[in-house]
Amino acid sequence: MDFTLEWKLMISMFIVVSGTWESKAASTTLDEASMAMKHELWMAKYARIYVDNAEKERRFKIFKENVEFIEKFNTEANHTYKLGLNEFSDLTDEEFIMFHTGYKPTSSFKNSSFHIDWRNEEAVTPVKFQGELKPP
Incomplete structure (x- = not known):
């Protein structure tokens, strides 16, 4: 019988988790085990190795x-x-x-309130009238 990687991980995590159930409160362990299983499956799906x-x-x-x-x-x-x-x-x-x-x-801009009004620097031209907007 050929098991997929996800099933192998789920079975191995179940074995690990079932051994810890005796030493901790059941609900906390179940939540933590469920999250650990979710993380292991996620790691397998995205090929994440630490x-x-x-x-x-x-x-x-x-x-x-x-x-x-x-x-x-x-x-x-x-x-x-x-x-x-x-x-x-x-x-x-x-x-x-x-x-x-x-x-x-960058260190010079990190957490600063740096701002330039480009109109004052003459970097932009004044607003120009572009004609009337006619309804469609």
Whole structure:
């Protein structure tokens, strides 16, 4: 019988989790185990491999916070769309902005209220009348 990677991960996580149920409160462990399983499945789906356990724990914490945010957002009734997990689910907002938007903060502009009114610098021309707007 040929098991997929996801099923193998689910079975191995069940074995690990079932051993911890005896030592912790059932509801807390179940929530943590469920989140750990979700993270393992997510890692398999997006082929995410961490360099060591410390990095994996740090990324799991971020992943868990993002999942909690997604679940809270999706339970609110006033949204016309839903959020979900994707390949960026183990990144903080700052990491996503830094790695995937091209934004590179510099020390001279970081946390400043730098502003130039280009009209005063004669970099733009005055507003020009472009004719009347006629109805269609």
